[in-house]
Amino acid sequence: MDRVDTMLLPELDGPVPTALPRTLGLLSLALGVGALVAPRPLARLTGVDDSPAAQAAIPAVGAREVVHAVGLLSGRRPAAWAWTRVAGDALDLTLLGRAMADRRGERRRRLALTTAAIAGIAALDVAAAIGAGRARRARARVIRMEVAVTVNRSPAEAYRFWRDMENLPRFMAHLESVHVDDLRRSHWIARGPAGHRVEWRAEIVDDQPNRSITWRSLPGTRVPNAGRVAFVPAPGDRGTEVRVRLRYAPPAGALGRVVAKLFGEEPEQQVRDDLRRFKQVLETGEVVRSEGSPNGISVRQQAMQRPAQPLPASRR
C-alpha cells in the first residue's frame, strides 16, 4: 500500500524526535572519555589543577558523563535522560562555584569560562528535556481509530459522496460545516460543547478515484488531524467496504478538553456511529430519526433518550 497507509500525521505518528538528545549524548561521550583519559590537561584547562580533590573528582565526573551518553545514545526515554544531564549540570555548576570562590587571576578566569560553557550546555539540556517530554506526551494524546462499515452501494457512489467534502457534516456528528476552497483544500468547523468551535484547514494529500481519499490538516492547526478512507468492493457483490482510519492530536490544556468532549468518552464509538449515518444517507437518502432519538444515531444521546413520543412543538 502507499506510504500514507502507515503514516497519516508524520510529526505525531512517528517516533519522538531524538536529534538534540543524541547530540547531547555525543557531547557527554566526548567529555566523559576526555575526563577519564586525560584528567590532568582537563584540570589545567578549567583552572583547578592546583587541587588534589579536583584531580580525583574529574574522573568521577567523566564516568557520570559516560552514563548520560549511554542513556541518550540508546534513544530510549530521551526526556528522562536529558533530565539526568540537567541534574549533572547542576552538580557541576555547584562544584565550579565553590572552586571559583577561593581562586584568583588566571585560574579564576578559566573557571569563569568553564562555568559559562556549562551554563550554556545546561540551557540546551533543559530545552532538550522539555522538548522531548512534550513530544512524548503529544504522541500519547494522539487518538488513532480504524473503523469500517459495509454499504450497499458501489465504490464509485460511496467515493463520490465522500469526495465532496461538504457532505461530511451530513453524517459526521461533530462537524458543523466543511467549506471546500478548491479541489484539494477545505475549511472545517467542528461544534464543541457550550458553543466552543474548533476550526482548521485541511487538504487532500492523496486521491485515488473510486478507491481512496487521504486528507490531513494543514501545518499550524491547533488540532492536527488526518484521515484516510478506502472504498473496497465487498465480496459477494454486497456493495462496498468503507474503511476509515483517523488520527487526531488534541492539544494539552483547555482546548484539549474541548476537543475531548467533542469526541466524547468513546471516540471510536462516535466514528462508528458516523459511519452508520454515512450508510443510512447513502442507502436510504438521509439520517434515520426516531422520537426517542430525534437527531438520529448518537452515542451521547443514547444515554439520555427522551420518551418515544412525538416532539413537542417547541422542539421541532
Added chain:
Amino acid sequence: MKANVWMGTDSVRVIDVPDPTIMNARDAIVRISTTAICGSDLHLYHGYIPAMRKGDILGHEFMGEVVEVGPQVRNLKPGDRVVVPFPIACGHCSSCQRGLYSVCENSNPNAGIAEKVMGHSPAGIFGYSHLLGGYAGGQAEYARVPFADVGPLKVPEDVPDDQAVLLADVFPTAYMGAEMCDIKPGQVIAVWGAGPVGLLAAASARMLGAERVIVIDRFPYRLRLAEEHAGAETINYDEADVLDTLNEMTAGRGPDACIDAVGLEGHHGNAAMYAYDRAKQATRTETERPFALREAILACRSGGVVAVVGAYGGFVDKFPMGAFMNRSLIMRTGQCHVQRYTRPLLDRIRRGDIDPSFIVSHRMPLRDAPKGYKIFQKKQDDCTKVLLTV
C-alpha cells in the same frame, strides 16, 4: 392526541401527547382506526424488555388512514387505508433486499446499544423499547410511519379492520413459523402456545398442507379455538405429559416440526421446574423461561425443524444442546419479515383460504387500553386478542 404509554411494570396509561409530524422525507402520518395489544406487549408490560422509558407510546400492530406523506413517498396519498408492518425497514440495505426486513440495517437509530446486547442490531420496531429504536408506537390516535414507501400495505374496502390489522404482526408471524417448518404431505406439526400466534400458526400449518396439527396449552378456551378454527388436536399440559402424549400420537416418531409460539415468559406444568426458572429470571441470572423451547427440542422428530417465533430477549439456561446436536435438528427463527407476507396473506384472506379474525375476543376503545392489558395479562373473560378502536 391520546396515546397509551408505558408507565412502569404492570402500568400503562392513556394520556395526551403531541401529535406526530413528518421527521424524514419518507415518513407518512397515519390516523389510526384499529390497533391491537400483542402478546409481546405483555413482555414490556411485565418489565422483561430492557431500555423502556416512562412515557413511551406502546403498540406495534396498527392500521388506519394516511393523512400526510413526506416528499419522498410517492406510492401513498392522504386517504389511503393501510396496515403497517411492525418492523421498520428501509428497503434498500442488503438485508431488506434479501427479504430480511426485520433485520434492516438502517432503521434502528440506537443500533449502538443493540449491538452491545445482541452482537448486531435488528431493525427498529414501533413502540418496542429504546433498544429497538425508541419509535413511538401505534396505540394512539396517530402514528408517524418511517419508510412509508416500503412498509404499509393498502387495504381494499372489502377487508374489515378485524382481519386487516392482524397483518401487522400476528398473522404473518404465525405464517412464517409454519413456513419455516417446510411442511410436506403427511407431516405432523406441533405448536406450543395457543395464543394468537400459536392459533394462527396451527391454522397456517393446515393451510400449508400439514396432515395433523397438535396444539399445546393449558387454557381450555384457547385449546377449543384451536380445535374449532384451526382443525387441530390439542394437549392440555396441566392434564397430560406432553412428551409421552406426542410420542403416542405419532407412534414414537415425534412431530416432524415444532413451533415455539410461547417465547420468554413460558409456563411449566411441573411446579418445581417453573419455580427454578422463575427464580432465576427474578434474580436476573436468566432472562427467559424457555420451557416451550426445551420441550419442543426434546419432542421433535430426529432431523426435524424447531421453528421459534415466540419472542426472546436475552439468554436461556439449560438449553438441551445434546439432544439438539445428536438428533440432527434444525432451528429456524426470526422476528417476522412482515413486509414479505402482507400481500400474499391479504390475498389469501380475500380468497377465503383463511379468516384470521377468529382469534379476536375483545374490542374496546383506545381509552380502555389499561383494562385491555389487564384482562389479556390475566386471561380473564376468555381473552385471546384485544383490538383497540380509535
